[in-house]
Amino acid sequence: MIPRFISQEALKEWVEHLITQFSVYAPVQEKGDYDFAKIAHAEEIAFDFDRTRMSIKGFFLKPEEKLMSASASKGDPVASSPDTSKRIIFGARPCDITALNLTDNVFVKDFYDPYYMKRRQSTIIIGIRCTEKCRTCFCGTMDSNNPLTGYDIMLTEMDTGEILIQAGSDNGEKLFRGSRHLTRQSSEEDQSLILKTFKKITETFTPDIPTTGLKAIIDLGRTEFLWKKYEKICLSCGQCVFVCPTCWCFDVKEIVGADETDFGNLDKTARIRRWASCLYKDYHTVSGGHIFMPTVASRLENYYKHKLRGIPEKFGVWGCVGCGRCVSTCPVGIDIRESLKELTGD
Amino acid sequence: MSEKPRVGIFGMTSCYGCQLEIINLEENILRLLDHVNISYWRLALETPSDPKNLDIAIIEGSASNQEEIEELREIRQNSKIVITIGACAALGGVQGMRNLMNNERVMSAAYSNLSGVRATEVKAIHEVIKVDYAVRGCPINKEEFAAAILHLLAGTQPPAWNMPVCNECKIKGNECFFERKKPLPHYQSRVCLGPISEAGCGARCPSNGMPCDGCRGWTEDAHVKQWIKEGLERNQTIEDLAMLVHRYSGGTKDSEIAKE
Ligand code: SF4
Numbered sequence: 152m153i154p155r156f157i158s159q160e161a162l163k164e165w166v167e168h169l170i171t172q173f174s175v176y177a178p179v180q181e182k183g184d185y186d187f188a189k190i191a192h193a194e195e196i197a198f199d200f201d202r203t204r205m206s207i208k209g210f211f212l213k214p215e216e217k218l219m220s221a222s223a224s225k226g227d228p229v230a231s232s233p234d235t236s237k238r239i240i241f242g243a244r245p246c247d248i249t250a251l252n253l254t255d256n257v258f259v260k261d262f263y264d265p266y267y268m269k270r271r272q273s274t275i276i277i278g279i280r281c282t283e284k285c286r287t288c289f290c291g292t293m294d295s296n297n298p299l300t301g302y303d304i305m306l307t308e309m310d311t312g313e314i315l316i317q318a319g320s321d322n323g324e325k326l327f328r329g330s331r332h333l334t335r336q337s338s339e340e341d342q343s344l345i346l347k348t349f350k351k352i353t354e355t356f357t358p359d360i361p362t363t364g365l366k367a368i369i370d371l372g373r374t375e376f377l378w379k380k381y382e383k384i385c386l387s388c389g390q391c392v393f394v395c396p397t398c399w400c401f402d403v404k405e406i407v408g409a410d411e412t413d414f415g416n417l418d419k420t421a422r423i424r425r426w427a428s429c430l431y432k433d434y435h436t437v438s439g440g441h442i443f444m445p446t447v448a449s450r451l452e453n454y455y456k457h458k459l460r461g462i463p464e465k466f467g468v469w470g471c472v473g474c475g476r477c478v479s480t481c482p483v484g485i486d487i488r489e490s491l492k493e494l495t496g497d
Numbered sequence: 498m499s500e501k502p503r504v505g506i507f508g509m510t511s512c513y514g515c516q517l518e519i520i521n522l523e524e525n526i527l528r529l530l531d532h533v534n535i536s537y538w539r540l541a542l543e544t545p546s547d548p549k550n551l552d553i554a555i556i557e558g559s560a561s562n563q564e565e566i567e568e569l570r571e572i573r574q575n576s577k578i579v580i581t582i583g584a585c586a587a588l589g590g591v592q593g594m595r596n597l598m599n600n601e602r603v604m605s606a607a608y609s610n611l612s613g614v615r616a617t618e619v620k621a622i623h624e625v626i627k628v629d630y631a632v633r634g635c636p637i638n639k640e641e642f643a644a645a646i647l648h649l650l651a652g653t654q655p656p657a658w659n660m661p662v663c664n665e666c667k668i669k670g671n672e673c674f675f676e677r678k679k680p681l682p683h684y685q686s687r688v689c690l691g692p693i694s695e696a697g698c699g700a701r702c703p704s705n706g707m708p709c710d711g712c713r714g715w716t717e718d719a720h721v722k723q724w725i726k727e728g729l730e731r732n733q734t735i736e737d738l739a740m741l742v743h744r745y746s747g748g749t750k751d752s753e754i755a756k757e
């Protein structure tokens with residue numbers, strides 16, 4: 152599709168139209184922050200949002216879900232089937248889309264996770280490009296502000312307030328098919344406007360935290376000082392992991408008899424999956440009581456190295472997308488941007 | 498199993514709120530009764546009858562006088578498995594703060610005439626007898642309690658996630674009370690005990706607009722000193738912070754922080 156323009160008013164009209172066909176989730180203002188919620192009207196959308204408190208990962212890797220149930224005596228496993236009715240995430244930020252692309256590597260390519268995959272397939276993603284930095288942004292540094300795939304539509308607000316629509320998939324194109332009257336073709340005169348806006352965006356998101364040499368520094372082991380420093384303040388609360396769009400670890404447990412519809416049936420078991428955090432000691436504890444990473448320092452080292460060394464080596468992209476959610480949420484003020492500067496001696 | 502396991506439910510010094518939570522299981526309690534035979538329960542049975550030969554004893558409350566200590570020893574002798582319920586039983590509970598304060602002043606503030614008072618030092622149940630399993634919380638999470646009983650009946654370990662409340666709080670998608678930069682309404686304390694408190698309650702308090710109070714006690718891996726350090730940076734006094742971390746746990750031996 153050749154990019155087209157839509158006015159802010161017409162965009163809302165289009166969203167209203169989408170709501171009649173799909174469940175639409177969009178950023179709303181709630182409890183003093185922005186969060187994705189199911190909306191009934193376009194008015195509910197907080198268009199001035201910078202980024203949401205939680206990322207969109209919870210739409211795909213549920214914070215908590217029942218994977219299957221079984222009978223203790225007969226076996227008879229029954230996998231849960233995730234809700235696959237079509238839904239739209241409207242207003243995904245570029246960093247979150249980049250994170251989702253990365254997560255696909257783990258849940259789709261190496262090991263196929265049907266729960267994640269089914270939700271991914273039934274979700275249409277409409278991105279809104281950032282034109283300004285969010286409160287904790289360093290996505291320019293982490294090269295995540297311009298995902299090339301992973302969205303169905305990307306919206307970019309021009310200097311004039313009008314919005315440029317780019318389709319990223321056939322599905323995205325189809326979404327606009329019936330609503331072309333709401334949009335207008337871009338003309339020759341628009342070219343300079345488009346260039347100007349994108350130039351400004353590029354300037355805004357120029358990398359500003361040093362990362363060159365990080366691999367060598369980590370491989371040389373010149374990082375110990377930082378973990379020792381953090382160990383004195385980190386609470387091991389795990390929050391940085393739960394808010395992070397690229398943290399995907401989980402824990403699985405079997406529950407007996409607590410089925411809501413058949414409570415007390417001791418023959419029924421359910422397998423529950425729930426977000427877990429590598430900052431927890433329990434996460435590194437195995438049968439027999441051995442703990443692979445007993446200290447907070449070793450766990451923080453693992454967290455950082457996974458994102459800054461392990462994932463780049465395996466997938467060719469940073470394992471942190473620079474959203475800064477961990478910065479906002481950390482109760483003791485551990486700041487990955489400062490960590491990067493300290494590690495690279497800036 | 499030819500005969501249903503015999504269960505006794507006992508109350509020591511406490512508000513009986515945890516026992517009420519068991520009753521609050523409503524129709525699910527009937528499903529539990531399909532599997533067990535409650536032979537002793539002062540709160541709910543017309544004739545509490547027989548506290549002997551129990552398969553499972555469920556104990557609420559802390560040990561706060563000599564009679565209770567003796568009763569507990571008897572219960573232990575009469576039961577195969579002992580489960581405690583609630584913060585009082587696991588940690589001493591709110592009354593455990595008495596241990597950390599000037600006992601005489603606390604007593605004379607509470608009673609005008611001290612002659613009949615039998616109170617001894619407050620003790621968590623495991624400080625008196627061997628406890629096999631504890632369902633924590635003030636009050637207990639009734640679903641967690643039911644799950645623990647069902648697991649025992651099925652002959653498996655009750656599920657434990659061993660994580661701080663922050664895990665469940667983030668799973669619920671709550672607003673965090675502990676973000677550094679966020680201004681909070683004046684009536685809210687600027688600290689939340691979630692990072693060092695054991696999960697299992699479903700982050701009950703933060704989900705209802707209050708910071709965690711730590712009623713389930715600390716996690717196995719609680720970084721209490723770091724938490725206090727952070728609290729001090731937020732202009733809380735050391736006395737207030739010490740009281741917060743020990744609001745429920747004065748009845749256990751690891752209540753040193755307050756004394757320090
Ligand atoms: S590590 Fe922090 S800044 Fe990086 S993606 Fe995760 S939450 Fe965002």
Ligand code: SF4
Nearest residue numbers: 385386388389391481
């Ligand atoms: S959020 Fe901060 S205090 Fe909590 S585990 Fe992460 S780094 Fe540690």
Ligand code: SF4
Nearest residue numbers: 663666673674689691
């Ligand atoms: S338990 Fe407290 S500190 Fe932890 S996430 Fe919830 S509100 Fe924040």
Ligand code: SF4
Nearest residue numbers: 698702709710711712
């Ligand atoms: S949130 Fe904290 S105080 Fe509230 S019930 Fe849970 S452990 Fe207890």
